[in-house]
Amino acid sequence: MILTEQEKEMLAGKYGAGMQKAMSLLTKYGEAFGAERLVPIASAHAWPIDPPEFLLDMTKDVERLRAPLVTTHPMAGNFDIDNWRAMGVPPDFAGAETELFNKRLPFYQRLNFLQTYTCVPNLVGNIPLKGQFVAFVGTGAQLMTNSLLGARTNREGIPSVLASAITGRTPYMGLLMPENRLAQVVIRLRLQAEKLNLTELGAIGYYVGSKAGSRNVVFENIDNKLTLEQLKALMVPMPASGAVGVCHILGITPEASTLEEALGGRKPEEMLELGNEEIEDSFLKYPGIDGEGVDLVVFGCPHLTANEIVEVARLLEGKKLKARLWIGAAEQILLLAKRAGCASTIEQAGGTFVRTCMAGVPSGKYPEGTKVIATNSFKAAHFISRLSGAKTICGSIEECVSTAITGKWKAKR
């Protein structure tokens, strides 16, 4: 790998042991996957779950982060430092996590990590521009940043992002290179996307991921009426059922003004035509039976926008919940919802706002006796069903809210 003079000095230890270790990690990682150089990053999005001893090693003698902006991903595994009691997760688990959290915090504070604790960093100021290089964790954040903003991130691992935050560099490889961002699978919808609800859009994304695998996709007939919430719902399940890193939408996303641009003049490897059947295919993977008891309803995979919180509050006006309701959102977004007067509606009904990964990754703990969990997110359903041992139902926001009120599933499809 060809390094600049400054990068060579970083690797040689001139900037201290932590910088040296971070640079060594990135150069080995880059060399393993054919990178010929490192590039400066505009920002990073890090998962603040580093083992304290590793964090100590990586930040030794580091005076400041070289990445211009670093935000943080949610707390992991259904642990929220402030709200774990209200969530009802096991106290022994929360105690161990609290200890780890408090050991890490001084490192993050000393180096000015912006503790956003959200999986949608684009909503709280981490908004890199088209063509800029970044290093992000979070498969949903990676996909949205690559696709909606046209900034470029690989599907990074947690330690490589930490190393990028420290050094301000990332290996130039993979999805950072224009030729690897071109669409390989072309998708045509047999229905109008803007008429679908968020969960139905998620059902399409979930199906697309299972067919596309790690290939880039382009939707060729979605019009520009879609909201940010709808685009988020469509995209985020793709790297759960698959490993999609870029999802172009013809005429909407910045690298797909024409089909020729999205494909780079190449022929598509595959064409998919999707309609109600494929939506149903996704729903059938996480079905509910009318009348069955539901213990917990999970919203916020990915974390909700302020508008989505307004919508949930509207449905909960004057109601009381029988099931637990967890709502994942960034603290900064929650503040907007509080000022707008709707967060209290949800809290009075019995809902709890949290800053955790709502899919429960990597190994979420749930309140004792939780047997059935409902969610409006296919990504959450995918991971919760695999990690929790609980039965998982996926439905619309309306279905999930009425289920939270009655404590029993009732399908409206």
Add this chain to the structure above:
Amino acid sequence: MKSIKGRVINGGSVKGQAIVLSMPFSFILNFDPLTGNLKSGYPTAGESLAGRILVCPGGKGGTVDPYIAYEGKQRGTAPVAILCQTAEPIIALSAITIDIPMLDSLDADIVNEIKTGDYIELDGETGTVTIS
């Protein structure tokens, strides 16, 4: 005695017993850092990776993998090296994070030619593996 060559992903040299896996491997899904054993669900569940040289076709990347490997390293339950046919980013990052020797793209069908229990010498400077 047989010698094979591979591409160095992380350097360093080590000798030890092989544990050969037939399917792609993930630390979060398949490895218990408390015991060093393969978790249930994996075809050879219960076998230990602790202190052995992990031989596998490749990784299947869980985001948290490098830190599960790190926990294993701290507890002394992690493998001491990794040989894999084709490395994906996460398994490579796991080896780099815990700084154990790792090779990929070996010029032999390692998963079939190496048997669990074989004694291996791995030279992570030259990318050579010797099986005895």
